[in-house]
Amino acid sequence: MTTQSDQLVDAPKSRKGLLAVVIVVVLALLAGGYFFLFRGNGDAIKIGVVGASDPYWKTFEETAADEGIEVDIVDFTDYTQLNPALSAGELDLNQFQHLVYLADYNVANDDDLAPIGSTAIYPLALYSKKYDSIEAIPDGAQVVVPDDASNQARGLKILQQAGLIELTDGGTIFSDLSDIDTANSRVEVTAAGADFTATSLDDVAAAVVNNDFVEKAGLDFDGALATDDPTDPVAAPYVNVFVARDKDKDNADYQKLVEIYQDTKAVTDGVLKVSGGTAVLLKTPPADLAKLLQDTEKVVKANQ
DSSP: OOOHHHHHHHHHHHHHHHHHHHHHHHHHHHHHHHHHHHHOSSSOEEEEESOTTSHHHHHHHHHHHHTTOOEEEEEOSOGGGHHHHHHTTSOSEEEEEEHHHHHHHHHHHTOOOEEEEEOEEOOOEEEOSSOSSTTTSOTTOEEEEESSHHHHHHHHHHHHHTTSOOBGGGOOTTOOGGGBOGGGOSSEEEEEOTTTTGGGGGTSSEEEEOHHHHGGGTOOGGGOSEEOOTTSGGGGGGOEEEEEOGGGTTOHHHHHHHHHHHHOHHHHHHHHHHTTTOOEEOOOOHHHHHHHHHHHHHHHHHTO
C-alpha cells in the first residue's frame, strides 16, 4: 500500500522527471519553430547562377521570401559545373544558360534537363583593349573566342559578320575552329574558357566576351567593336532559361519563382542594369521553350 509519506517522497522525483520531459518538448518545439521560421516548409530551393553578387538576386530572394518560398542563390565561377550539379541533385534549379548550351549538354551527357521559364537574350560581343575599330585590327592578329561549343559558334559568327574570318558554308550554330576558312580570314582564332576570354585581352588583339563577364573585367558595354543582334528571330535559341530536372519541371514553387523573376520590376530593372541595358527580356511560354530545345537537340545530334 502506498502511504501519503511515500507519495511525498516520490513526488519530487516525478516532478523532476516531468520537468525534464517538458524541457525536452519545449526545446524541440523551439527548434521546430526556428526551422519553420528560417527554412519555410522544407529546405531552401537552391538555384545555381554565375554572378550571385549581382544586386537583383538579393531582390529576387527577398521577393520570393515574401511569397513564402525560401531561396538559396549558389554562386559558380565555372559555368560548366552548373548542369552536372543540377543533374546530381546538388541544385534544384539553375539559371545561367541559353537553350543552345542546354541542348549541347543534354545530348553530350544523355541527360534530360528541362527549361521551365525564360529570362532574357543577351548579346555576345567582341572587345579589344588595343584597337578601337574592326578595321584597326591588323591581319594575322590573334582573336579569342569561348571554348564551349555553343558560344564558340556564336562567337565565330560575330567574327564572320565583322569581316575578320570566313566560315565554310557560312557557319552553323555549332561551327568550331575547324570550320574557319583560313585562306580567306584576316585573323588567327584560338579558344579559351568563357571566364578567361576577357582576361586575355592584355595579350591578344580582341576577344569575344560573354555578357556575364563584361563589367567584371572592367569593360564598357558601349565599347564593343561588334555584337550579334539578340532581337533577330534566328537568335531565339539563345534565350537564357531557368532549368530543372525533367521530373521537377512542373513543380509549383519552381514555376512561381519564374513568375517572380519575370514580373518583379525591381528584378528586371536590375537585370537590365547589370547588362548595360543590352538584355532583351522575354516571357517565352514553357511549351515553346521545350519545342525550341527539342529542335536544337536534333541539330546537335545531326552535327555529331
